[in-house]
Amino acid sequence: MAFHCWADPKYGSGYIASKLFLPRTDMSFLFTVTALMLLTVPAVSIVIWSLLMGITPTPSSQPIKKNLKKILPEHITGSIHELGCGWGHLLPLLAKTYPESIIIGYERSYFPFLISKLCTYLLKHQRLTIHQKSFYKSDYSKAGLIVCYLFPTAMKHIVKKIYPELPVGCWLITHTFRLPDISPVTTLYCHDIYHTPIYVYQKQISLQVQRKPQKELPDGRG
Numbered sequence: 625m626a627f628h629c630w631a632d633p634k635y636g637s638g639y640i641a642s643k644l645f646l647p648r649t650d651m652s653f654l655f656t657v658t659a660l661m662l663l664t665v666p667a668v669s670i671v672i673w674s675l676l677m678g679i680t681p682t683p684s685s686q687p688i689k690k691n692l693k694k695i696l697p698e699h700i701t702g703s704i705h706e707l708g709c710g711w712g713h714l715l716p717l718l719a720k721t722y723p724e725s726i727i728i729g730y731e732r733s734y735f736p737f738l739i740s741k742l743c744t745y746l747l748k749h750q751r752l753t754i755h756q757k758s759f760y761k762s763d764y765s766k767a768g769l770i771v772c773y774l775f776p777t778a779m780k781h782i783v784k785k786i787y788p789e790l791p792v793g794c795w796l797i798t799h800t801f802r803l804p805d806i807s808p809v810t811t812l813y814c815h816d817i818y819h820t821p822i823y824v825y826q827k828q829i830s831l832q833v834q835r836k837p838q839k840e841l842p843d844g845r846g
């Protein structure tokens with residue numbers, strides 16, 4: 625009977641499992657709980673990370689991707705960094721455009737990071753890696769291109785913490801939100817309902833004039 629039961633398709637896996645381990649009602653309860661967990665855990669994780677990061681892992685839209693393809697510089701000297709790569713939506717475009725370059729994606733939200741990681745295996749790009757860490761904690765001294773789609777506060781931090789580190793000539797391409805206080809080299813507007821702007825920046829030689837040290841006053845004031 626036991627062998628007959630495994631071989632005969634009319635006996636489902638639930639039947640077999642119930643004979644082996646648990647009564648049928650307990651099995652269906654277990655399946656329901658497992659299915660709920662599989663849906664709830666990623667959803668809760670995404671909500672928590674979005675609250676912590678200040679942005680959801682919303683992917684760049686198709687029209688934006690199409691325009692990015694047009695505007696990406698042809699040759700890049702240095703590494704390519706995607707700040708907050710979400711579900712890896714832009715990775716195929718970057719991998720295809722720059723097959724020889726080092727490409728590094730950063731994503732803190734766990735489930736989007738896992739999908740991006742999976743993307744790296746499917747793309748078979750030898751020099752593409754994804755890190756589950758904050759992009760503020762990376763080294764950009766050899767960067768040639770930075771790509772991002774973030775939010776206003778992050779853009780302010782990028783100007784303060786990342787932009788000064790970039791080597792002269794490095795490109796930074798962002799859409800929807802611009803870098804404050806820095807003029808883009810060019811801006812492209814997408815043909816979507818929002819006319820989403822794509823801003824292209826290039827790090828220039830710093831023109832900051834060194835201030836002459838002032839004579840110190842007798843009371844110690846500069």
Ligand SMILES: C[S@@+](CC[C@H](N)C(=O)[O-])C[C@H]1O[C@@H](n2cnc3c(N)ncnc32)[C@H](O)[C@@H]1O
Pocket residue numbers: 673677679680681682683684706707708709710711712713714730731732733736757758759760772773774778
């Ligand atoms: C709007 S999504 C953009 C996704 C993807 N770049 C795209 O264009 O399709 C922004 C992502 O940045 C991530 N993020 C925000 N701050 C981050 C940080 N400091 N380090 C790593 N990832 C961050 C968020 O978790 C979110 O998934």
